[in-house]
Amino acid sequence: MINDVISHIDSNRDGYLSGLEAWLRIAGISTDPEAKPAIRDAALWAHRFFENCGIESEIVETQGHPAVIADTGPVDSDSPTVLIYGHYDVQPAGDLSLWKSGPFEPDIRDGRIYARGSADDKGQVLTHMLAMEAWKKVAGKLPMRVKFLVEGEEEIGSPNLGKILEDHKDRLACDYVCLSDTPKFSEDKPAITYGTKGMIYKEVTYTAQTQDLHSGAFGGTFPNPGNALADTISRMKDADHRVTLDGFYDDVVESMPEELASLETLPFDENAYRESVGAKALTGEAGRTTLQRRWLRPTLDVNGLLCGFTGEGAMTIIPAKAMAKVSMRLVPDQSAEKISASFDAFIAKHTPAGIDHQIKTFTLCEAYMCPLDNPGLQHAAAAVEAGFGEAPAFTREGGSLPILPLFKRVLGAESLMIGFSLPTCNLHGPNEFMVLDDFYKGIRTSAHLINQMAS
């Protein structure tokens, strides 16, 4: 049966492309209050797609933008249920002058389709929708139960996703969540991402005096919040680039030898990676490789500093205040709450006498990791290999996806992240694109995934 499904897919590429183009033309920018009608049109487009396939679908209202839930229905076998997650909302276009073709006028150049949302995420979630359509058309029904949750608020932080999951917990019950919102490893190599980092984002403000002081008249006699904050930040890491917050590494799960060995097999070019951002050196936690630092190890970074006089030239002041933005990326099983408290205690401990400190916490998100021996990952890998003709790289991400711990907590399901877009796809930037060949291979992969899981 799967061969017939794949043949059907391969012979319907033109129609698939038309569908993608139609959806990409709808400028459903979730950050833009004036885009509300477009947002609804984009949701309706998905809803009608499912209805046209004969898949039961509903537009679920939220306090913000609606989500689309669909369900292929129960099957007789004891095959698992998969919930495909995706989002139909998109980022703003940004500076239009930087786009070679209109962000909402899909344009095909060199085998790529350029448009906002082509990679993030319409083009990717549509692969799964089209695979289900193919299965329905060819086989009449699916060999396993597939559900869909396509939301419209991912680009604004999914503020209502938790409530959707709670309110529709039974409808959305599943054995696996599957999402395609991550990249391939490289042009040649698809990827399955099995872990993302957690994040804590803090803003620390030191206040010493009620006003900036003349550094001549007052220098050397009052606390300087700029020097003091530099001092405190400096203490956050040791000479080995290890974070010195109390208990920071206590709950870090050390990687199994298999995981470390698997990283070694990836065709990762350190020089190319370094040069891609115009950097002169790689650095990081002592005793770890670059990929380990990037994916397996927790980090701490200054994201911003502001203090005193920052204009042209010289102004001789002892600043009244100094501010730092500092973020930490966490790995399993670090607790975001616990590390956040440790950070706050560290600041309190190291702030010198005479300086008041204030801490704002902007983000508190746990890491996520799907156990490498999870059978879903094996099914996904087999499907990718069948769809792309190339075994996937197993990767983790340095970025954070708060929705994954949410799926785990509410639905009890692990997430399988199968990436079809390129790492260089200009996600959130001008000239976002999806390689058409990857789009078609993604549809095949999704069809294979159903076959794999149902067998």
Add this chain to the structure above:
Amino acid sequence: MINDVISHIDSNRDGYLSGLEAWLRIAGISTDPEAKPAIRDAALWAHRFFENCGIESEIVETQGHPAVIADTGPVDSDSPTVLIYGHYDVQPAGDLSLWKSGPFEPDIRDGRIYARGSADDKGQVLTHMLAMEAWKKVAGKLPMRVKFLVEGEEEIGSPNLGKILEDHKDRLACDYVCLSDTPKFSEDKPAITYGTKGMIYKEVTYTAQTQDLHSGAFGGTFPNPGNALADTISRMKDADHRVTLDGFYDDVVESMPEELASLETLPFDENAYRESVGAKALTGEAGRTTLQRRWLRPTLDVNGLLCGFTGEGAMTIIPAKAMAKVSMRLVPDQSAEKISASFDAFIAKHTPAGIDHQIKTFTLCEAYMCPLDNPGLQHAAAAVEAGFGEAPAFTREGGSLPILPLFKRVLGAESLMIGFSLPTCNLHGPNEFMVLDDFYKGIRTSAHLINQMAS
């Protein structure tokens, strides 16, 4: 004779005040290109004042604003020659809404005259001009030679003063420079300032990558210039708040026991000092008192920091760059050149691999100190005591006056800084004022100074 001069001064207060008001009405703001005519009017006012007194005077042109040079002429005795330095230019008025009366409409309230320039410096230099006038009127001639240099570019850093001194070295030759551009110690206590700190002002920029990087995708693998700069700044001082630059303290002249003892006698209220700026604590170099830190010890301060994202909320980037402004205040006999080189070497040494550093030097100015046993200081002290009925405090300043090392170098003369304005006179701020009683006592003091030095 001095008694007659003082009587004359005491009976001509109304005329002196009218003269001061007339000069203050001329808005000679040296930073303002549109104030050029007013600048010239202010210079002309001084020039005509001298001519009306029968004191030879000339307007000396520069590449910028003109200076006024005047000379009472040679005398028969071997009494010393004093050069009175002052400036007729003023700071901008700033926010007019904060002024209770117009900055260039002198207003008398509670025994104070409020106007821009009343304290800095027209009101102060005029005391000396009026004292000379009084001597000329009462005695027909002065008992010693007095010269004047009243420039128009002090508030923009005296860019042409060096050239004026060089070009008119012989005309300006003197045994002492005397200036009134510093404050009294307190309302009750006049002050003679015998030392100012030097200054070095640096801007350090760390550049790691060509662009800001996503802290998820790249965190932990590239140098973070924000963390690195915090680290480098932190190393600039030890736990005792001592500066760790190589050789920083090598040439610092330790104060004589007499000087330390003299500081102890000053009625300095640490709590009032602290509370005056809304600070919670005093701090500084270990083992030194607050006044020692303020006047006798070199310091290092962060004046500004700028790095990465400084807006509202959270933006997860590894910044491409980080910038710090750092200034040092120097004391005798630290060499500004030598410390500047030591600072640059420190930055080069502590900048981690993979980060480029760039250093801009904005200011390089030596400290100045008049030896405490200089006879001019004793004359000045006696004059102040006679003029104010109160012995002056001998103070140093944490601020920097590049003109003093210049006078010393070109004219070979020590500077006597006699302050008639209050420390709270709102110099450079709104509602600048001069206490009228101090203005009149200043004129008496200057008349006494001539008497002292000529005796």
